[in-house]
Amino acid sequence: MRQWQTVEDCSLSLPCYWKVPLKHSFPWLLTWGACFSNDVKVFVAETAGSALVRFLRSANMQAREAALKSLNQISSYEASAQILVQVGILPPLMKDLFTVGSNSVPMRLKEVSATVLANVVSSGADFEAIPLDHDNQTLVSEDIVHNLLHLVSNTGPAIACKLLQVLVGLTSSSTVLNIISAIKSSGATISLIQFVEAPQRDLRMASIKLLRNISPYMGQELADALRVTAGQLGSLTKVISENNGISEEQAAAVGLLADLPERDLSLTKQLLAEGTFNVVISKVVKIRQGETRGSRFATLISKVLLEFFQGLPMFWMMNQILFPLHGSTISQHFLPIYFKQMGLIRFRWFLQWLWKIFLSSQNV
Numbered sequence: 001m002r003q004w005q006t007v008e009d010c011s012l013s014l015p016c017y018w019k020v021p022l023k024h025s026f027p028w029l030l031t032w033g034a035c036f037s038n039d040v041k042v043f044v045a046e047t048a049g050s051a052l053v054r055f056l057r058s059a060n061m062q063a064r065e066a067a068l069k070s071l072n073q074i075s076s077y078e079a080s081a082q083i084l085v086q087v088g089i090l091p092p093l094m095k096d097l098f099t100v101g102s103n104s105v106p107m108r109l110k111e112v113s114a115t116v117l118a119n120v121v122s123s124g125a126d127f128e129a130i131p132l133d134h135d136n137q138t139l140v141s142e143d144i145v146h147n148l149l150h151l152v153s154n155t156g157p158a159i160a161c162k163l164l165q166v167l168v169g170l171t172s173s174s175t176v177l178n179i180i181s182a183i184k185s186s187g188a189t190i191s192l193i194q195f196v197e198a199p200q201r202d203l204r205m206a207s208i209k210l211l212r213n214i215s216p217y218m219g220q221e222l223a224d225a226l227r228v229t230a231g232q233l234g235s236l237t238k239v240i241s242e243n244n245g246i247s248e249e250q251a252a253a254v255g256l257l258a259d260l261p262e263r264d265l266s267l268t269k270q271l272l273a274e275g276t277f278n279v280v281i282s283k284v285v286k287i288r289q290g291e292t293r294g295s296r297f298a299t300l301i302s303k304v305l306l307e308f309f310q311g312l313p314m315f316w317m318m319n320q321i322l323f324p325l326h327g328s329t330i331s332q333h334f335l336p337i338y339f340k341q342m343g344l345i346r347f348r349w350f351l352q353w354l355w356k357i358f359l360s361s362q363n364v
Helices: 022-035 038-055 061-074 078-086 090-098 107-121 142-153 157-170 176-186 189-197 201-228 232-241 248-259 265-273 276-289 298-310 314-325 329-342 344-362
Strands: none
Touching: 038 061, 038 078, 061 078, 061 107, 078 107, 090 107, 090 142, 107 157, 142 157, 142 176, 142 189, 157 176, 157 189, 157 201, 176 189, 176 201, 189 201, 189 232, 201 232, 201 248, 201 265, 232 248, 232 265, 232 276, 248 276, 265 276
């Protein structure tokens, strides 16, 4: 017979058909949780979710840890995560994350709590309607978001990554304006941008996805921050230039750059100095020639890359970017794509560019 580790002082009443002794309930979930199919995750959430959530408030740390790790497995499926929201998982999770001092849980459990919260947020529940405390604060209330942002900047990479994923989820829905307001009021823009240079890929990707989600609403603020912080533009360019197909991270990085104010000439000059434009042009050509395939992001990134150029002042675009490419192999592929995208409205600029090429050829 299999020997289970025990958890004392457990008062959970599990359905009898589980055939698991009471004192072994949580170790059983912890051991077998990773093997649960999605249907079983929903079943466990429906039958034992409330009891598991109650154990997050237990004074017994071993019971809390076992329950939390079981909830981590169950919350990884959207339908079961929604059930956990309904049975009240958010308040004890937030308490575990925000409590400091002698009553706080170990950092390893804070990381699990952050992971569960990220899973729950990705379920798409209406977090504006779910109170966390008696003051009716919710997950998207300004004070709560301020606390999340503070924790992101003052914790290790693993927890920061999960909390950024929480913010990505909240900015991917109708609650995005709540998060934008809290980011602005807390002055967290620069601290969020700094994660673009993180050596941990998951952390960097979560940061870029968050910045991409807020860029339509904070384009100028992000442009200002990128101008004064060293290295971030170069890091974004490096992400786009990676030759690993087209990744979600690359699509987010390109979308972020495309949402920055196109008339910000200072930022545009920095992008030129970083070689961003050449990287972007090369990526467009590779996608259109079929050299870069096999990704659901290829079509999206191609469209966004061209929109990125479309926003630039046309004469400046001609003079600083396209004219230096004259005669190169890449220009032969990129220019037809570019002008087809731009349409006839800019054809006169194209004629001026051709005239400049003609004059330069006469001076040779």
